[in-house]
Amino acid sequence: MERVYAERSQGTTPLDYPSLDVPYYQNAANHSPEAEPAEKLASDPAVVTAANQIVAACGQLAASVHRPFFSLMEGLMSGHIVASIQFLEATNTVEILREAGPEGVHVNELARRIDVLASGQDGTAPAEPVDPDKLGHILRLLATFHWIREVRPDVFANNRLSSIIDSGKTPEQLRIAPSKKYDGTDCVAALVPMKSDDFFKSIAHMTDALLPDRERAISLRKLLYQRGQSDSATNVKYKTPFNLAFRTELGYFEWLELPENKTRLRDFGVGMTGTRPWEIVENIIGTFAWKDLSKDSVVVDVGGGVGSTSVVLAHAYPHLRFVVEDRKQVVEIAPSVWSGEHAELVKSGRVSFRPQDFLQPRPPSIEVSVVGSVSSPAVFLIRGCTHNWPDESVRTILRHLRNAAGSTTKLFIVDMVLAHACYNDYDDNREAIPGAERTLAPEGSPLLANLGRASASGYLLDLSMMAVLGAKERTLREISALALSAGWKVSRMARASGSVWAYITAEPF
Numbered sequence: 001m002e003r004v005y006a007e008r009s010q011g012t013t014p015l016d017y018p019s020l021d022v023p024y025y026q027n028a029a030n031h032s033p034e035a036e037p038a039e040k041l042a043s044d045p046a047v048v049t050a051a052n053q054i055v056a057a058c059g060q061l062a063a064s065v066h067r068p069f070f071s072l073m074e075g076l077m078s079g080h081i082v083a084s085i086q087f088l089e090a091t092n093t094v095e096i097l098r099e100a101g102p103e104g105v106h107v108n109e110l111a112r113r114i115d116v117l118a119s120g121q122d123g124t125a126p127a128e129p130v131d132p133d134k135l136g137h138i139l140r141l142l143a144t145f146h147w148i149r150e151v152r153p154d155v156f157a158n159n160r161l162s163s164i165i166d167s168g169k170t171p172e173q174l175r176i177a178p179s180k181k182y183d184g185t186d187c188v189a190a191l192v193p194m195k196s197d198d199f200f201k202s203i204a205h206m207t208d209a210l211l212p213d214r215e216r217a218i219s220l221r222k223l224l225y226q227r228g229q230s231d232s233a234t235n236v237k238y239k240t241p242f243n244l245a246f247r248t249e250l251g252y253f254e255w256l257e258l259p260e261n262k263t264r265l266r267d268f269g270v271g272m273t274g275t276r277p278w279e280i281v282e283n284i285i286g287t288f289a290w291k292d293l294s295k296d297s298v299v300v301d302v303g304g305g306v307g308s309t310s311v312v313l314a315h316a317y318p319h320l321r322f323v324v325e326d327r328k329q330v331v332e333i334a335p336s337v338w339s340g341e342h343a344e345l346v347k348s349g350r351v352s353f354r355p356q357d358f359l360q361p362r363p364p365s366i367e368v369s370v371v372g373s374v375s376s377p378a379v380f381l382i383r384g385c386t387h388n389w390p391d392e393s394v395r396t397i398l399r400h401l402r403n404a405a406g407s408t409t410k411l412f413i414v415d416m417v418l419a420h421a422c423y424n425d426y427d428d429n430r431e432a433i434p435g436a437e438r439t440l441a442p443e444g445s446p447l448l449a450n451l452g453r454a455s456a457s458g459y460l461l462d463l464s465m466m467a468v469l470g471a472k473e474r475t476l477r478e479i480s481a482l483a484l485s486a487g488w489k490v491s492r493m494a495r496a497s498g499s500v501w502a503y504i505t506a507e508p509f
């Protein structure tokens with residue numbers, strides 16, 4: 001890291017890795033001149049690789065030397081951190097502290113300012129004012145986990161971690177228009193209400209949902225239904241932990257569309273935009289031999305949303321044509337999302353849209369401008385979709401694509417690929433898939449093979465998918481087996497640099 005920062009320093013001002021104590025307000029655009037290049041450099045592949053190894057080593061060291069009883073206590077109570085980050089965001093504390101600067105704010109004054117924000121446009125005091133004492137204790141837990149800084153006793157200030165959920169809005173803007181908090185931002189803060197509410201409550205019910213006959217699970221269902229419900233309601237076998245947590249038999253997306261979930265639905269949509277840092281779309285440009293495809297080859301972007309991936313690829317590879325398929329409601333609004341040079345791609349027909357439910361059979365052919373009727377495209381690209389579905393549904397999706405594939409059609413799956421937490425030995429006599437790694441750690445290093453803490457977000461999301469959607473993130477073995485069962489043979493894999501995302505190519509089998 002030091003080498004990369006030293007090499008990229010220009011003139012007399014040395015660039016340094018951003019300090020934990022210094023906030024970086026992405027949405028407020030008031031950084032010092034050296035803060036921006038230093039932050040940008042933190043995403044450099046060499047820096048990310050080094051950072052991941054440091055994080056993995058620190059996690060492993062802490063697990064090795066911390067007394068197991070305290071590791072147990074930390075594990076059992078780590079949900080408190082989720083609840084505290086939720087409180088931090090819901091009270092707009094980060095925006096209040098941004099305005100206050102590095103000196104910070106005493107909890108008594110902070111509680112008063114939080115109440116002023118909650119009073120809204122009409123100035124009515126909130127029914128339940130924030131208790132400064134409780135606020136101080138919540139912030140001290142966060143400071144203990146480096147999420148904020150206690151600069152003096154009971155005085156708190158932002159740091160680099162808390163500033164990631166800053167909306168860039170002034171406290172006054174938030175008082176007048178709280179519902180516009182995420183407008184015009186990178187939307188990262190919008191992940192907080194979604195993950196700390198819907199997802200957190202769902203995962204808390206995982207064991208009760210997976211082991212419904214356990215005495216505590218039976219008793220929980222009785223407690224949940226004790227008022228005004230029949231006995232039979234306590235016998236409902238919920239499909240997912242989410243169903244039990246929210247006492248609904250609806251799927252998560254149908255449930256989000258209930259009138260009382262208007263805010264949740266909005267936050268979910270905005271929160272999805274906030275997941276961009278997980279894997280930037282542009283990474284896809286160099287991960288597949290797009291340039292080797294012949295002129296006017298057709299790429300079908302399955303479940304392509306509004307076409308964010310296709311427009312990036314269409315700019316990079318002008319000889320290709322893209323057909324973005326998604327649900328009717330999505331493709332209807334998709335063209336209006338693009339302006340400027342992107343709009344030209346849509347206008348010229350190089351990027352086009354068509355409704356297609358990917359769980360349903362495809363038509364014998366599709367119409368593509370300039371090319372005409374296409375029965376088998378060159379590539380089916382499916383990005384960020386398979387992890388939303390259980391195995392049976394993914395098999396159905398891939399089977400429909402296989403039925404429409406020609407002998408040279410490629411399937412390109414872009415999603416998280418979970419590495420095993422041990423060396424991948426491929427000793428089962430099957431040929432190792434080119435590009436599949438034995439370990440994410442340097443060969444022979446004592447680090448956990450999946451880089452442990454550095455890769456944790458992928459494994460956490462895996463269980464979120466299970467809890468909320470009955471779905472999962474998959475290992476390469478799981479994806480290969482699933483693809484094979486739908487008639488596709490995985491032929492190679494490429495890992496995004498320093499990430500749990502990967503690019504998988506499969507051929508008709």
Ligand SMILES: C[S@@+](CC[C@H](N)C(=O)[O-])C[C@H]1O[C@@H](n2cnc3c(N)ncnc32)[C@H](O)[C@@H]1O
Binds near residue numbers: 303308309357385
């Ligand atoms: C996580 S998004 C991924 C979007 C896009 N591929 C990307 O990488 O940004 C999943 C997409 O699947 C779409 N989807 C969900 N159910 C679908 C269905 N039955 N048929 C087609 N698309 C569907 C959603 O509308 C959404 O656009």
